Amino acid sequence: MLGARSAVVSRMAGMGRQREPRSTGREPRSSEGERADKVCRSCGRRIEWRATWAKNWDDVAYCSDACRARKVRPVDRELEESIRRLLGERAATATICPSEAARAVAAQQSAASEAADDAWRALMEPARRAARRLVAAGEVEITQGGRVVDPSTAKGPIRIRRAR
Numbered sequence: 129m130l131g132a133r134s135a136v137v138s139r140m141a142g143m144g145r146q147r148e149p150r151s152t153g154r155e156p157r158s159s160e161g162e163r164a165d166k167v168c169r170s171c172g173r174r175i176e177w178r179a180t181w182a183k184n185w186d187d188v189a190y191c192s193d194a195c196r197a198r199k200v201r202p203v204d205r206e207l208e209e210s211i212r213r214l215l216g217e218r219a220a221t222a223t224i225c226p227s228e229a230a231r232a233v234a235a236q237q238s239a240a241s242e243a244a245d246d247a248w249r250a251l252m253e254p255a256r257r258a259a260r261r262l263v264a265a266g267e268v269e270i271t272q273g274g275r276v277v278d279p280s281t282a283k284g285p286i287r288i289r290r291a292r
């Protein structure tokens with residue numbers, strides 16, 4: 129009883145502050161609801177609840193200081209858009225590689241093709257982060273070997289497809 133009440137109170141305390149991304153229903157939720165896992169706004173990885181955040185869990189939006197410092201830049205939104213566009217151009221079941229989005233955004237940014245050739249590599253990790261954020265938003269799935277994998281822990285090459 130007490131747990132449920134404090135969950136409501138803590139949720140109300142969080143209202144009117146930072147807006148959180150909508151829950152996709154994918155995050156595991158405890159029965160109290162107050163320790164529901166969150167997804168980092170920057171890297172798209174799951175933020176595991178920690179006791180040190182007990183007092184301000186509602187305000188936790190980033191998994192690390194690095195992600196807090198980095199935040200989401202305009203180029204990161206472009207990568208998200210690029211993933212959406214590339215998937216939209218293909219069959220619903222088709223997959224793309226994050227590098228395709230990285231190359232597309234790099235090409236937009238650099239008129240000179242040689243510059244774009246280097247720039248896309250720098251956008252590879254940002255493209256993977258963009259893909260994870262889109263998983264959190266319920267828009268896409270990340271696969272390896274044709275199977276959906278956990279974006280928070282997947283290592284190595286990934287593919288992206290529309291959420292089913």
Ligand SMILES: [Zn+2]
Pocket residue numbers: 168169170171172173190191192195
């Ligand atoms: Zn993060």
